[in-house]
Amino acid sequence: MFSTASNGVSLANPLASVCPRRLSGDYAIYAIADQTLWQAPGSSDNDLNGFVRVAIAPEQDRNSITWYVDMGMTYKGLLPGRDNDTAGIGFAYAKLSNSVSNLAKADIALSGMSQPIPDYEAVVEVTYQAQVTQWLAVQPFFQYIIHPGGNAADPNNPASAIGNAAVFGLRTAVTF
Numbered sequence: 001m002f003s004t005a006s007n008g009v010s011l012a013n014p015l016a017s018v019c020p021r022r023l024s025g026d027y028a029i030y031a032i033a034d035q036t037l038w039q040a041p042g043s044s045d046n047d048l049n050g051f052v053r054v055a056i057a058p059e060q061d062r063n064s065i066t067w068y069v070d071m072g073m074t075y076k077g078l079l080p081g082r083d084n085d086t087a088g089i090g091f092a093y094a095k096l097s098n099s100v101s102n103l104a105k106a107d108i109a110l111s112g113m114s115q116p117i118p119d120y121e122a123v124v125e126v127t128y129q130a131q132v133t134q135w136l137a138v139q140p141f142f143q144y145i146i147h148p149g150g151n152a153a154d155p156n157n158p159a160s161a162i163g164n165a166a167v168f169g170l171r172t173a174v175t176f
Contacts, residue, residue: 004061012107028057037073046077060097068094072125084131093122096150115153116161122146129171139171 005016033052040046052071057063072090077083100118108115127141145165154162 010103010106010110012103012110014110023059023062026057026059026062028055028063030055040077043077043083046083048073048075060099062099063097064100065094066097068092082130086129088125088127088129090125090127091123092125093120094150095120100150114159116151118150118152120147121150135175137173137175139173141169141171143167143169 004021005011005013006019006021007015007017008021009016011020031054035050036047037050038048050071050073053069055068057066060066070090070092072088074086074088076086078087079085096118104115104117107113123143123145125141125143127139129137129139131137143166145167148162148165151161154160
């Protein structure tokens with residue numbers, strides 16, 4: 001994410017050159033852990049699994065998200081007689097870079113117009129995947145999103161952020 005023009009001025013400034021500053025060199029580090037935490041006695045696949053994923057991209061002048069983490073747990077066979085169903089809960093968090101926040105602050109300082117300062121987005125999800133038939137799985141889910149778009153401006157009121165959001169959805173999978 002570039003926040004400075006090629007002439008060294010903030011992109012929010014009317015004196016900025018047309019082109020963003022070119023940067024070279026970038027890197028990121030990530031790690032994933034996925035583990036069975038518990039297995040039902042006498043079962044080969046009814047179990048509790050957990051996962052964690054972490055990504056770090058520390059070059060804040062060129063990455064809009066500097067770090068990200070998500071984690072969750074799933075349990076297969078939670079309900080009696082539904083051995084192929086899977087229940088799950090998860091959480092995700094993405095931290096926006098200081099460059100993104102600083103660009104918004106510079107825009108406010110130069111324009112005098114208020115707007116939300118980008119910071120982070122977080123999501124909590126609860127889901128249940130039901131294996132309806134051998135070829136059809138149906139998965140209703142609920143997500144609660146905190147700071148949608150990283151505290152993005154509301155298009156109907158740009159001085160305030162979009163409110164937190166509750167999302168209900170349904171995924172399906174058909175196997176041929």
